Amino acid sequence: MDHVSLNQIIQVIQGAPVLSDLIAAEIEGISIDSRTTVPGDLFFAIQGKRLDGHQFVTEALRRGAQACVVKRGSEAGRLSQRFVTVDDVNKAFHQYACWYRNQQPATMIGVTGSVGKTTTRNMIHTALSPYLKGVQSPENYNNEFGVPLSIAQIEAVHEFAVLELAASGPGEIRDLAQILQPEIGVITGIGPSHLEHFGTLTQTADAKAELFEQLSAQGLAVVNGDDRFAESLVSKTSARTLKVGLGEQNDLQAMSIRQTPDGILFQFEGTRYFIPAQGKHFVYAALFAIAVGKEFGLSNQKLVESLAQFVTVSGRCHIDQIGSWTIIDDSYNASPVSMGAACQVLKDWSGPGKRILVMGDMLELGAESNRYHQEVGELIAASGIDLLFVCGKQAGAVIQGAVSANLSQDRIVQATDVEELQGDVVSCLEPGDVVLVKGSRGMRMERLVSYLNQQVSQQMALGDKNISCV
Structure with missing residues (x-):
């Protein structure tokens, strides 16, 4: 973040400093989490669904925050503190x-x-x-709080910023895009x-199209032209x-796609591209990047x-070697797509051992959840895997679909x-063996990856470098 005078920020957010000497302060960063606040930050006491940032202003100041933006009236009894008061902290944060964002010359990509x-x-x-100086959203900073924090890391020297926008309902992408004001979507x-x-899917498409609007x-x-909603999206x-x-x-158009043990090969405009990843779905991400x-x-060669x-x-389909096993950690989230x-990744896998899928529920699918889990079970059976481990409330639906598509019951293990x-x-x-681990965020499937790492570490400590079937 470029250094900004607190006085300038106070004017932007229509705040009032409790101490007159605050207007001379320089702000070096923005924080909404006291645990990560560093000296020079301006701390916004955001009011979230679960926590109220006003509970943590003392800690933020202890960690070196130049000042804290707080709701007017909350400073009672603490008038010697470095506070800037506003009517609505969340609104001030977005302001x-x-x-x-309007001070930055970087091309914004949403x-x-x-x-x-x-x-x-x-x-x-x-x-x-x-080839260009730029930044991207850190981690999953993609919501009403993450996008402003992502914007705050942009500096005048940057030529581009690529930010992720997420939503759980209509109107949210529009709000985020109005803050970002992207040139490329x-x-x-x-x-x-x-x-x-x-x-519905149509309503989902309308919500995502808010970015293009x-x-x-x-x-x-830029849109996935193979998607059945492509024409609807570009019409917006x-x-x-x-x-x-x-x-x-x-x-x-990508052509001549081929999965190899080292990654994906494809042709575009007569040039061969290589992406070091497993899964043909990475080709779409590469095409977006090329566009x-x-x-x-930038040229094809660059x-x-x-x-x-x-x-x-x-x-996100991250491959790791844990002992003598290959683990495909796709545990961050899951949807039918x-x-x-x-499933295609496992179907295309050419390793010597068993192909194993460990799956947790796909959450937030509404009334059609049972049907989607059954359909995924059918896809799993068609992928030709050797073993399926499935857990969650919808495990039965997955198994029902898999068995109906001829995956033997004795190759399935179920748990809650x-x-x-x-x-x-x-x-x-x-x-x-290769193990692919996947499930929605709420299922916390990454716990299995941690457990496998622990098992290998323990065995290595005992001098056994090859963990085999017990």
Whole structure:
């Protein structure tokens, strides 16, 4: 973040300093979490659904915050503190973010969609960063608080910023896009995610299209042209549009896709690209990155070189070698679309050992949840896996679908929670096996990955470097 005088921020958020000497302070960063506050920060006492930031202003000041933005009236009894008072802290936080964004010359890129947002955001950053100065959303900073924090990390020297926008209901993407004011918008695709909030797929598409609606006529809208909502999405914008995908109807088309043990190969405009990742769904993220890269004037050769350096994000189809096993950690989240992609990864896997899927529930699917889990069970059976471990309230529906598609019951293990599966998974593992772990965020499937790491560490400490089937 560029240094900003607190006096200027006070004017932007229409605040009032409790101490007159505050107006001379320099702000070096923005914080809404006292645990991560560092000297020079301005702490906003955000009022969230679970916590009220006013409870943590003392800790923020102890950690070196220059001042705290608090609700007018909450400073009673603490008039010697370094407070700036406002009528509404959350509103002030957004006012600051909008103002700060308008000071930045960087080209703003917004990414949303039902699946693949983080991977696409990371892929775009990977494509651009060797040649241009820029930043991306840290971790999953993609909501009403994360987007302003992401904007706050942009500096005048940056040429681009690629930010992820997420929503659990209509109107939220619009609000975030109004803060970001993107010049480039990317919608990765539409699928059954958060349906209990959106209602239908059409309503989901309308909500994601709010990003495109905020683009100016000089902007660029990039969409998955293979998605059945592609035409509907591009109809919502006055910006230039680009469709990317595998079909001939796309403006940017990937061809000759081939999965290898080291990664994915594909052809684009006569140039061979390589992405060091497992899963053909990464091709779409690469095409989005290529589309954005070309908007910045980057050649195919430069994009080939940068995308070859791509590293998967933890929890998003990230491959790790744990002892003699290959673990595909896709535990961050799950939806019917991303589960289908995970099944394809295992189907294409060419390793020597067993192919094992450990799956938790896909949450927030509303009234159709049972049907979607049954359909995923059918996909799992069709992927040709050797073992299925499934947990959660919808485990029965997954099993029903898998068995109906001829996956033998004796190759399935069921439990209510992933911790109940841990011992069974380890007992069946042999050197060379691959394990893909996936489930919605609320299922906390990453616990299995941690458990496997612990098991290997314990065995290594005992001098056994090859954990086999018990």
